[in-house]
Amino acid sequence: MKTKIILSTLLMLTFWCNAQTTDSALKEVQKIIEASNKTFSDFTNKNDGSIVARYTDDACLFPPNGEPKCGAKQIDSFFRGGPQVHVIFTIQNLYGDPKTAVTEESFYEMTDMNGKKLDDGKVIVIWKKTKEGWKMHRDMFSSNHPAKQG
Template sequence: MKKILIISGLIASVCFCKAQNTDIELENVRKVIELSNANYADLANKGDGSILTKYTEDACLFPPGSAPVCGHEHISSFFKGSPKVKVKFTIQHLYGDPKTCITEESFYEMTDPEGKKMDDGKVIVIWKNTKNGWKMHRDMFSSNHPMK
């Protein structure tokens, strides 16, 4: 009986330590994603393709009211000619493997450069850990308001 209690205690402590490591790793990934989200609109507004540094080579956007937009060439075209905006993302949930792939659920608020609210909505991004760091692999977003 004593052996069973000792083994059970060891197993529980290993699981607890593993959960703590995962929480710390997930918090580190959260910080990376928050930093990436903070300058997302700035890169998109440049119109020079620098927004592509946020995405994997085989990334896809899933914008509302249109077909998926996949690959750097098409994603770059999607952002060209877009209006200049500011976007604030608020992460609601992150889950997944903090070593390979994370899913982000966020809300966004979009304003024009002067701060006038243009839109708000929700985002789901699948982040992939690449040799160049965490990149968006799938990016799905939609407004909280009916399409005009």
């Protein structure tokens, strides 16, 4: 009986230590993603295609009310010529394997360059670790408001 208690305790400690390591590693990845999210608007507003470097080579963007945009050319085409906006992302959840891929669940608020609120909604991004660092692999977002008819 004493052996079972000791083994159970050791097993529980092993799981607890492993969970702590994972939490710490995910927190590091979250810091990287938060830094990327802070400058996302800066790259889209440049309107020079530099936003594409934030995505994997085989990335797909899933915008609301439209077809998926896959690959650098289509993703660049989606962002190029868009309005100048500022977007703030607030991460709600981050989970996955901090060594290979994680999923980000966030809320966003979009304003014009004068701070007037244009939209708010939700985002799910699958981030993939590449040789160049963490990049967006799948990016899906939608507004919290009905599509405007017109």
